Amino acid sequence: MLSSEALAKLKRIKHLALDMDGTIYKGTTLFPFTKRFLEGLTAIGVGYTFLTNNSSRSVSEYAEKLAKLGLKTSTESIFTSALATLKYLEKIHPASKRVMILGTEGLKQEFRDAGYEVVPDEPGYEPELVIVGFDTTLNYAKLTVASYWIDQGKPYIATHPDNICPTDEKLVLVDCGAVCAAIEAATGKTPEAVPGKPNALMLEGLMAEHGLEKHELGMVGDRLYTDIAMAYDCGSVGILVLTGEATLEDVDDSPFKPDAVFPSVKELGEQLALARGNSN
Numbered sequence: 001m002l003s004s005e006a007l008a009k010l011k012r013i014k015h016l017a018l019d020m021d022g023t024i025y026k027g028t029t030l031f032p033f034t035k036r037f038l039e040g041l042t043a044i045g046v047g048y049t050f051l052t053n054n055s056s057r058s059v060s061e062y063a064e065k066l067a068k069l070g071l072k073t074s075t076e077s078i079f080t081s082a083l084a085t086l087k088y089l090e091k092i093h094p095a096s097k098r099v100m101i102l103g104t105e106g107l108k109q110e111f112r113d114a115g116y117e118v119v120p121d122e123p124g125y126e127p128e129l130v131i132v133g134f135d136t137t138l139n140y141a142k143l144t145v146a147s148y149w150i151d152q153g154k155p156y157i158a159t160h161p162d163n164i165c166p167t168d169e170k171l172v173l174v175d176c177g178a179v180c181a182a183i184e185a186a187t188g189k190t191p192e193a194v195p196g197k198p199n200a201l202m203l204e205g206l207m208a209e210h211g212l213e214k215h216e217l218g219m220v221g222d223r224l225y226t227d228i229a230m231a232y233d234c235g236s237v238g239i240l241v242l243t244g245e246a247t248l249e250d251v252d253d254s255p256f257k258p259d260a261v262f263p264s265v266k267e268l269g270e271q272l273a274l275a276r277g278n279s280n
């Protein structure tokens with residue numbers, strides 16, 4: 001049962017930020033109700049954006065991944081930690097456009113498209129900023145050059161804090177946070193900012209992109225300590241679904257209380273449609 005306070009909050013939502021794994025699909029399988037949920041949002045005039053911390057893929061590469069799962073989506077509907085990082089840089093380092101990137105070609109292209117000069121990750125090219133992403137092309141030479149400039153005091157921003165990227169393969173996918181830990185061990189330096197989840201900068205970037213007030217944005221996810229914590233920090237509406245990690249029992253133990261809990265996005269969609277209907 002939803003409280004009248006929760007219903008009032010749901011009624012004011014104009015846009016949903018959707019976590020992906022555990023929220024709209026599990027692993028490589030789309031939930032059977034996801035498509036209808038998204039169509040329902042469009043029908044009642046609620047926008048949505050898929051959120052991901054994974055900065056190894058560009059938004060167009062992510063759109064391809066979603067298409068393979070059977071979801072046709074535009075690149076404007078995807079917001080990654082790379083885009084949150086770009087929003088952060090626009091605000092905090094507007095004059096710095098020369099970057100060294102420890103990241104994939106997809107991440108570098110995202111920066112070039114936003115007007116940045118990406119310097120080669122080899123000795124002799126001085127950047128103004130160093131960006132560390134989920135670099136699935138990482139090698140020792142690149143790590144030593146980026147660490148040098150970080151050690152020299154260049155502002156250093158990591159796209160997201162994850163130490164590993166989940167996988168079904170017999171591999172540990174060493175992610176951005178773990179690479180930052182290596183850099184810290186070598187240089188003593190930590191990132192100036194980490195704009196990905198659960199940093200509120202991720203949602204603030206999205207709100208800036210869509211001109212939203214915080215109470216107009218609902219953050220939907222399956223993890224209390226990332227998805228709901230971020231909504232909490234940002235002042236937007238935190239909506240937990242139970243199709244992934246968190247259970248109802250976890251809610252009791254968590255310092256981050258969701259504004260509403262639903263078995264899945266299916267019931268969330270039905271509730272939003274009802275709330276809209278009642279407001280007319």
Ligand SMILES: [Mg+2]
Binds near residue numbers: 021
């Ligand atoms: Mg999730």
